[in-house]
Structure formats: C-alpha cells, structure tokens
Amino acid sequence: MKLKLLFLLLAATSLIFSQEKTIAQELAGSLVQIEGKELKPFNDSTLSETKYFLFYFSAHWCPPCRAFTPELVNFYRKTKKAHPEFEIVFVSQDRSEADMKKYMIEAKMPWTAIDFSKIKNASRINAYAGSGIPCVVVVDAKGNVLADSFKGEQYLGPQKPVDDLKKILKQ
Secondary structure, three states: OHHHHHHHHHHHHHHHOOOOEEEEEEEEOEEEEEOOOOOEEOOOHEEEHHHHHHHHEEEOOOHHHHHHHHHHHHHHHHHHOOOOOOOEEEEOOOOOOHHHHHHHHHHOOOEEEEEEHOOOHHHHHOOOOOHHHHOOEEEEOOOOOOEEEEOEEEEEEHHHHHHHHHOOOOO
C-alpha cells in the first residue's frame, strides 16, 4: 500500500511540474505593440516558436533608460530578421499607460510590450526584474535565466545581457 501511494505521489508531482507554463504561454493574451500612434493587441501565436525572450524593464522617466533604448532598438533591427527565434518584451515601469505609450512611440520600439493593465499581475515576469532600471533579462522558452543586468545586488548594466544574447545567437 505504501509503495502504491509513493507511485501516486511521484506521478502527481511529475504532472505538476510538466504543467508549468512556458514563457509564451505566460505571455499569451497580455501583449500589445505600437501600430501607428496606438497600442494594439499583439498576435502572440508566433511566440510558440520563440527560444529566447529578452525582457526590458524600463521607463520614460528614467534618463539612463532613454539613453540605452536606442541602442536596443538598433540591436533588435539588426538581429531580428536573422534570428526570429528571439523576441524582446518591454515591461514598462512607467507611472501610466499614457507614459508607456509615449515612450514606445518616441523610442520607436519595434517589439512587443506587456499591456500596462496586466503588468502588476504578471508575477512570473516581474520576478525577473532587478532592483533598478534599465534592467535586461534574457530567458529561454521555459523561463530559465540565461543573462541578467544584475548579479545578485551588483548592477552589471543593460549591455551585458545583450552581449550575452549575441553570443547565444552566435552573432
């Protein structure tokens, strides 16, 4: 009887772990993108093919963020066509949806963003955020961190994980 109970427990544990959502599943229905001057829902069906996600925690009110964003835009534009297996997702730290939208338009962000109204409930994604911004975190499709702007409490800056992603993509 104890052996049967042990097998049932192991089977249940295995089932629980196998049901953990992928990052694409976690983001499903939560993404927007700029179309013209409007934020529109993003067709996230293509995310199931994404192997690497770069989360960009940033805000319009943050001067270092605004200084780094054009570099990230250039990286994305140069890299995305050759490497469709990665995607950037903006996780706004702005104070309002209007500020987020203004930032995305001004910076010409060509990538997706988590809908402002859904950021607070995106606990798994928010768990990747460091203690300051700009913060860049690269994860694989399962959510394993591959590169981060922070090493513990030490701030490495946003360029370090971008450089790490370049190595992963073999650029």
